[in-house]
Amino acid sequence: MRFEASEEQAQIRDMVRSLARKEFAPKAAQIDEEGRYPEENLKRLAELGLLGMLVPASHGGSETGTVAYAIALAEVAGGCASTAVGMAVTNMVGEGIHRFGSEEQRSRFLPALASGTVTGAFALTEPSAGSDAFGISTVALRDGDAYVLNGSKVFITNGSRAGVTIVMAVTEKEPKKRISAFLVLPGMPGFSVGKPEHKMGLKGSDTVSLSFGDCRVPKRNLLGAEGEGFPIAMTILDGGRIGIASQSVGIARAALDAATSYARERRQFGEPIASFQAIQGMLADSATELDAAELLALRAAYRKDAGAPFTREASVAKVFASEAAYRACHRSVQIFGGYGYIREYPVERHLRDIKVTSIYEGTSEIQRIIIARNLLGQGRR
Amino acid sequence: MVFDLTEEQRMIQEMTRNFAQKEVLPKAAELDETGRFPEELVRQMAELGLMGVAVPEGYGGAGMDNICYAIAMEEISRACASTAVILSVNNSLACDPILKFGSEEQKKKVLVPLASGRHLGCFGLTEPGAGSDAGSQKTTAVRNGDHYVVNGTKNFITNAPQADTCILFTMTDKEKKHKGITSFILDMKTDGVTVGKNEKKMGITASATASIILEDVRIPVENRLANEGDGFKVAMHTLDGGRIGIASQAIGIARASLEDALAYAKERKQFGQPIANFQAIQWMLADMATEIDAARLLTYRAAWLKDRNVRHSKESSMAKLYASEAAMRASVKGIQIHGGYGYIKEYPAERHFRDAKITEIYEGTSEIQRLVIASALLKD
Numbered sequence: 062m063r064f065e066a067s068e069e070q071a072q073i074r075d076m077v078r079s080l081a082r083k084e085f086a087p088k089a090a091q092i093d094e095e096g097r098y099p100e101e102n103l104k105r106l107a108e109l110g111l112l113g114m115l116v117p118a119s120h121g122g123s124e125t126g127t128v129a130y131a132i133a134l135a136e137v138a139g140g141c142a143s144t145a146v147g148m149a150v151t152n153m154v155g156e157g158i159h160r161f162g163s164e165e166q167r168s169r170f171l172p173a174l175a176s177g178t179v180t181g182a183f184a185l186t187e188p189s190a191g192s193d194a195f196g197i198s199t200v201a202l203r204d205g206d207a208y209v210l211n212g213s214k215v216f217i218t219n220g221s222r223a224g225v226t227i228v229m230a231v232t233e234k235e236p237k238k239r240i241s242a243f244l245v246l247p248g249m250p251g252f253s254v255g256k257p258e259h260k261m262g263l264k265g266s267d268t269v270s271l272s273f274g275d276c277r278v279p280k281r282n283l284l285g286a287e288g289e290g291f292p293i294a295m296t297i298l299d300g301g302r303i304g305i306a307s308q309s310v311g312i313a314r315a316a317l318d319a320a321t322s323y324a325r326e327r328r329q330f331g332e333p334i335a336s337f338q339a340i341q342g343m344l345a346d347s348a349t350e351l352d353a354a355e356l357l358a359l360r361a362a363y364r365k366d367a368g369a370p371f372t373r374e375a376s377v378a379k380v381f382a383s384e385a386a387y388r389a390c391h392r393s394v395q396i397f398g399g400y401g402y403i404r405e406y407p408v409e410r411h412l413r414d415i416k417v418t419s420i421y422e423g424t425s426e427i428q429r430i431i432i433a434r435n436l437l438g439q440g441r442r
Numbered sequence: 443m444v445f446d447l448t449e450e451q452r453m454i455q456e457m458t459r460n461f462a463q464k465e466v467l468p469k470a471a472e473l474d475e476t477g478r479f480p481e482e483l484v485r486q487m488a489e490l491g492l493m494g495v496a497v498p499e500g501y502g503g504a505g506m507d508n509i510c511y512a513i514a515m516e517e518i519s520r521a522c523a524s525t526a527v528i529l530s531v532n533n534s535l536a537c538d539p540i541l542k543f544g545s546e547e548q549k550k551k552v553l554v555p556l557a558s559g560r561h562l563g564c565f566g567l568t569e570p571g572a573g574s575d576a577g578s579q580k581t582t583a584v585r586n587g588d589h590y591v592v593n594g595t596k597n598f599i600t601n602a603p604q605a606d607t608c609i610l611f612t613m614t615d616k617e618k619k620h621k622g623i624t625s626f627i628l629d630m631k632t633d634g635v636t637v638g639k640n641e642k643k644m645g646i647t648a649s650a651t652a653s654i655i656l657e658d659v660r661i662p663v664e665n666r667l668a669n670e671g672d673g674f675k676v677a678m679h680t681l682d683g684g685r686i687g688i689a690s691q692a693i694g695i696a697r698a699s700l701e702d703a704l705a706y707a708k709e710r711k712q713f714g715q716p717i718a719n720f721q722a723i724q725w726m727l728a729d730m731a732t733e734i735d736a737a738r739l740l741t742y743r744a745a746w747l748k749d750r751n752v753r754h755s756k757e758s759s760m761a762k763l764y765a766s767e768a769a770m771r772a773s774v775k776g777i778q779i780h781g782g783y784g785y786i787k788e789y790p791a792e793r794h795f796r797d798a799k800i801t802e803i804y805e806g807t808s809e810i811q812r813l814v815i816a817s818a819l820l821k822d
Contacts, residue, residue: 062509062746064747357739367446381733
């Protein structure tokens with residue numbers, strides 16, 4: 062056990078913290094208000110090597126490992142949660158292609174993803190297949206040297222600007238349903254992007270539907286073996302959950318910091334409200350739960366880097382962190398009182414932003430089922 | 443960041459788990475029912491070096507680190523929370539303050555028998571009128587030549603009836619309030635020391651809890667621990683470590699709740715299938731496991747900081763607060779999963795619930811932990 066960051070991890074944390082506080086946080090309210098994609102933030106992340114943290118240096122990545130990635134993502138999320146989710150998905154796609162792609166695919170996509178010239182997206186969810194991910198109905202039928210895709214995807218982060226999207230589609234229905242993963246590029250005939258969703262929070266992130274009408278995807282864009290898409294998707298999501306847990310911690314720490322400063326300044330009954338036990342208790346609970354959440358996220362990241370099984374640990378981190386972070390953001394609004402409800406202060410945005418973390422990349426309900434099956438000796442390990 | 447146990451930590455985990463499962467667990471229900479002090483288990487734990495886990499070998503201890511101590515506490519608590527608190531008081535509240543604040547002579551004379559388990563220790567801070575407000579000590583110590591004369595009453599003192607040695611807190615200068623508190627190493631056989639009757643408790647019934655009455659007790663000056671007026675600092679430092687032990691105890695109890703409920707849920711059939719198949723049950727199990735993991739990481743972190751002599755008041759309080767409240771939630775869920783059987787003494791679920799409750803109270807209530815944490819946050 063060692064409960065301190067390595068020198069490299071600490072350097073990355075300090076660098077990203079300073080970037081997020083100086084450059085991202087001041088613009089976060091405006092990005093939220095306008096629902097504008099924070100292109101300039103993603104560009105800065107790319108310059109610093111933060112979009113290919115899980116990609117080897119030989120393919121243009123910074124290869125920092127998952128612990129450093131989790132640390133960096135939390136810092137970015139503390140400045141701007143919309144920027145963080147964009148960063149998370151591109152990193153996740155890069156890792157997916159590195160892990161499951163052919164050498165040709167790696168060379169074709171990884172340097173572009175890691176350098177930020179290409180954004181990544183991951184398309185699993187469909188209108189009728191959310192938690193029941195295996196229930197997807199987008200089909201991909203082999204036709205010569207291509208697959209023909211038909212169907213639609215929803216709630217796809219980075220979807221309208223992605224240079225490469227990992228798309229899950231059914232390649233075999235009978236006798237056993239099999240899913241395959243494809244790398245779909247913009248401009249492929251029959252591939253179109255729907256209009257942006259209006260969301261409660263994370264308003265600067267790009268969330269769209271995708272449709273495929275006789276969309277021809279060359280065979281060389283099949284990711285992994287045919288029929289192996291579902292385990293690929295689940296493995297990618299295991300890693301993704303560490304990212305969402307870290308994003309949750311980052312958003313909620315920003316809310317806690319804001320509430321702590323406010324409590325020191327705000328006076329009622331002749332003294333700062335920080336001197337009241339009711340307020341102190343809320344601050345203490347948030348700090349305690351966020352420390353626990355951070356440790357759970359870093360433990361899952363550590364296990365992933367060490368090559369140890371981490372499905373359960375990632376789900377534990379994700380469900381705990383997203384729910385603890387929600388409670389912390391909610392308390393922060395409460396500590397601000399009426400001002401907490403007003404857009405001039407950041408905490409109402411934190412509360413709107415945090416809500417999605419207990420929903421996307423597997424709801425809390427799904428995480429609990431994964432954890433329980435694992436306890437019962439039924440799950441993946 | 444490294445989240446693996448060291449070789450030594452894995453070794454003590456295996457050793458204490460085997461011991462707890464084989465020797466302690468089979469006796470837990472009987473100990474709870476009779477409230478008998480588990481003398482033989484304390485002797486066995488002493489033989490295994492568990493009475494002074496983090497005390498250097500030169501002073502009679504096992505010379506391990508505080509994560510090893512947390513691991514040992516968790517494993518013993520998994521089997522019997524009463525037995526575990528006897529261990530934790532001796533390690534954290536008796537050995538640790540002497541190790542940190544004692545003179546070389548005190549260490550040789552008092553720490554060696556405590557850490558090796560020949561003697562048992564207790565910690566006399568709480569008084570009838572001084573619980574959370576530990577600074578308002580009414581017990582007085584008046585210097586008279588080469589000794590102090592002590593008068594007062596301590597209550598809720600774990601291990602008091604069996605203890606050979608007590609780390610005792612007294613007021614030597616009332617004007618200075620908590621800065622007028624002085625600590626002593628008290629030989630419990632000293633004239634004027636009387637132990638009250640054993641309290642009847644809701645849980646941890648096999649650990650003895652009694653008052654200590656002090657009437658004109660003469661304590662030699664050389665048995666003063668640290669300087670006059672340093673007592674409050676000694677107490678707070680000691681509790682920072684003690685809270686790691688109680689957090690570990692809570693984790694052990696929570697794990698017992700989870701493991702028992704898990705086994706029951708796999709066997710118990712309703713609506714034609716094991717209740718473990720139902721999402722309602724799966725959720726409770728998942729929440730218990732998740733919160734146990736969170737509590738354990740907070741606890742190991744505090745222990746790790748203690749080993750590095752870094753200030754860890756906030757981290758210990760976080761561990762203790764979170765672990766104790768998580769244990770309470772886990773033990774309620776454990777009963778609920780057992781249904782009616784959970785309410786019956788034939789199953790251990792209700793014992794875990796009764797045992798868990800004290801972890802939210804002793805060595806600083808949850809309310810006090812929140813104040814400690816908030817004050818650290820507001821200072822940053």
